[in-house]
Amino acid sequence: MDLFSREPVAQPLAARLRAASLDEYVGQEHLLARGKPLREALEQGALHSMVFWGPPGVGKTTLARLLAKVSDAHFETVSAVLAGVKEIRQAVEIAKQQAAQYGRRTILFVDEVHRFNKSQQDAFLPYVEDGTLIFIGATTENPSFELNNALLSRARVYVLKSLDEAALRRLVTRALTEPKGLGDLHLSLPNESFQILMAAADGDGRRLLNLLENASDLAEEGGEISVELLQDLLGDSRRRFDKGGEAFYDQISALHKSVRGSNPDASLYWFARMIDGGCDPLYIARRVVRMASEEVGNADPRALGLCLSAWDVQERLGSPEGELAIAQAIVYLACAPKSNAVYSAFNAAMRDVRENGSQEVPLHLRNAPTRLMKELGYGNEYRYAHDEPDAYAAGEDYFPEAIEPRQYYQPVPRGLESKIRDKLEHLNRLDQQSSRRRRKT
Numbered sequence: 001m002d003l004f005s006r007e008p009v010a011q012p013l014a015a016r017l018r019a020a021s022l023d024e025y026v027g028q029e030h031l032l033a034r035g036k037p038l039r040e041a042l043e044q045g046a047l048h049s050m051v052f053w054g055p056p057g058v059g060k061t062t063l064a065r066l067l068a069k070v071s072d073a074h075f076e077t078v079s080a081v082l083a084g085v086k087e088i089r090q091a092v093e094i095a096k097q098q099a100a101q102y103g104r105r106t107i108l109f110v111d112e113v114h115r116f117n118k119s120q121q122d123a124f125l126p127y128v129e130d131g132t133l134i135f136i137g138a139t140t141e142n143p144s145f146e147l148n149n150a151l152l153s154r155a156r157v158y159v160l161k162s163l164d165e166a167a168l169r170r171l172v173t174r175a176l177t178e179p180k181g182l183g184d185l186h187l188s189l190p191n192e193s194f195q196i197l198m199a200a201a202d203g204d205g206r207r208l209l210n211l212l213e214n215a216s217d218l219a220e221e222g223g224e225i226s227v228e229l230l231q232d233l234l235g236d237s238r239r240r241f242d243k244g245g246e247a248f249y250d251q252i253s254a255l256h257k258s259v260r261g262s263n264p265d266a267s268l269y270w271f272a273r274m275i276d277g278g279c280d281p282l283y284i285a286r287r288v289v290r291m292a293s294e295e296v297g298n299a300d301p302r303a304l305g306l307c308l309s310a311w312d313v314q315e316r317l318g319s320p321e322g323e324l325a326i327a328q329a330i331v332y333l334a335c336a337p338k339s340n341a342v343y344s345a346f347n348a349a350m351r352d353v354r355e356n357g358s359q360e361v362p363l364h365l366r367n368a369p370t371r372l373m374k375e376l377g378y379g380n381e382y383r384y385a386h387d388e389p390d391a392y393a394a395g396e397d398y399f400p401e402a403i404e405p406r407q408y409y410q411p412v413p414r415g416l417e418s419k420i421r422d423k424l425e426h427l428n429r430l431d432q433q434s435s436r437r438r439r440k441t
Contacts, residue, residue, distance in 0.1 A: 013213040014206045016180045017171070019062050022070065026205065027059055027167040028160055038158060047071050047105065049128050049135040051113070051143050051152070054160030057204030060138040063160075064109040073134065074098040074106040080115035088123045095132050106133055113137030114146035121151050128154050162203025169194070171205050175212055182213070186222045196230045248279070252287060255330075260295050264334035271330055281323050285311035288329050299339035299415030306332055337415030345408035352406065359400030392427060395434025 019025040022032060022042070031038045041048070047067065052060040061077075068075035076091045088108075095106035108124075110116070127133045128151075135155060139146060143157050163171070172194060175181040189197075189212075197215075201208035215225045215233055255270035274284060289311060292304040310329035314322030368378035383393040399405050411421035 012210065013175060013181060014209040017174055017178070017209060019059075019066060020069075022066055025059060025062065025066060026170050027163045028063070030161070031158055032063075042067060042070050047073065047107070047134050049133075049155040051137045051139065051147065051155050051157045052160055053139055053141075053143055053157055055140055055162050055203060057201075057206035057208075058160045058163055059205065060160060061109070061111060064107065064136045064138065067136065068107045068109075071107075072104065074102075074104045075109065076106055077109040077111065080110055080112045080120075083110075085120055085123050088120070092127050092132060095127070099132070108133045108135055110135070110137045112139060114139040114141040114143075118148050121148050125150055125154065163201075163205045163208075164203070165198060168198050168201060168203075168205065168208055171208060172197070172212065175209060182216050185216055185219075187216055187219055188224045190224065190226070192227050193225050193230055196227060196234070200230075200234050251277075251279075252284075255284075256287065256291060256295075259291050259330060259333045260338065262334055262338065264331045267330050267334045268327060271327060275323055281314050281319065281326060282311070285314050285322075285326050285329075288326060288333065291333050292329075294340060294343045295338055296333055296336045296415075297339040297342040297417070298420060299337040299341075299412060299417045301416065303329075303333055303336050337417075339412040339414060339417050341409055341411050341417060345410070348406070348408045352403070356400075356403055359402055362397070362399075362401055365398060392430065394427075394430040 022039070025032060030036065033039065052063065054060060064077075065075060067073070074095070076094055078087045078091060091106075091108050095108065098104045098106050110124075113121075124133065124135055128135045135151075137147070137151075137155065143152060172189060176187055176189060177183050197208060197211055200211055211230075211234070212225075215230060218229055218233065219225050251270055251274050255267060255274065258266035258270055271284065275281060285307075289304070289307045292307040296303040307329045310322075310325040313325035316322075363377045364380055364382045366373070366378040368374045373379075383396050385391050385393045385396075388394070397405060409424075411417035411424065413421060
């Protein structure tokens with residue numbers, strides 16, 4: 001066979017179905033429906049620099065290409081994974097040539113712009129500022145954390161959403177009916193099969209089309225893409241969970257807030273989402289221990305021990321036994337009485353320490369292991385609490401002399417802390433009655 005006579009390999013289905021007009025574009029109605037600001041800006045030719053922030057496969061690149069098409073702008077693209085300052089300068093020179101020779105504006109599309117470091121991002125600024133380039137960046141990460149302020153101040157951020165069921169159905173319909181898609185194969189897709197595909201795609205249009213194309217290779221022409229075929233094809237698919245990325249922090253935040261909100265069911269859901277997505281259970285175990293102190297505290301001190309035990313089970317036994325122990329701890333935390341009193345008290349104490357500097361320890365609180373220290377007054381007038389009535393030295397002061405006594409810890413009237421609150425109120429009354437209250441400075 002003559003290798004050089006082969007026909008070119010067909011483009012993937014997702015590339016063949018890339019929208020050629022705004023009317024073909026699927027999803028993002030909150031940005032592109034008629035009357036929406038971005039749609040109106042495009043139709044009026046009022047292009048501006050922008051950043052598209054959204055998960056994979058929702059049409060960021062396609063939308064950038066369409067913007068160039070409807071505004072008759074030259075389109076240059078670079079990938080931050082492969083490119084550097086050299087490629088940026090080359091794009092700038094092309095933009096200058098386009099403006100000089102054809103009077104055309106240039107859109108520079110930077111895919112995965114969050115992968116550029118600060119100096120690389122700064123390289124855009126002069127050309128965005130003087131209008132040489134219209135900058136469009138695409139990122140799956142939060143621009144607030146990944147892009148520098150100078151670039152963000154010159155570009156408007158648009159949030160793109162995962163594709164919903166209606167959008168994914170439109171993609172599948174186009175793929176199965178259009179000749180440039182899979183239309184010539186005359187395949188059918190029952191609703192049960194679509195639901196499986198939709199779950200596996202998890203809002204990612206490109207992934208949906210790739211899976212559909214793979215399934216079409218296994219189906220007979222004119223036949224059906226069955227549930228059984230898809231189950232064999234997909235196996236144990238994973239939902240979206242970008243370890244260390246935006247989805248990671250969103251989901252751990254949702255878990256933490258569900259526990260704080262005393263909702264064991266939502267807490268279990270987010271825990272399951274993270275485990276299903278490949279999150280290290282030990283990471284969750286560590287966060288659960290923090291929740292025990294931050295959200296429950298002394299309202300139920302048993303929570304901390306249970307969470308530490310769950311962490312230990314995960315380390316000793318691994319999955320699935322460890323995950324079940326963590327789930328038990330999460331449910332316990334969600335159902336336990338809530339108190340952030342210790343968390344708030346600790347933060348307040350830390351603020352005082354930072355603001356008041358290195359205050360001396362009062363002499364009566366210092367240890368005096370040597371004769372010289374005793375002669376200097378270390379430990380003088382210290383009252384040993386166990387020798388006092390009820391083992392409490394009423395009116396004693398334990399703060400530095402320059403700092404008025406504080407009450408950082410405010411127990412809540414829930415769980416064990418209700419009893420702790422009663423105890424501290426009783427001790428405070430004893431202090432108020434004591435003749436040995438706060439030393440005068």
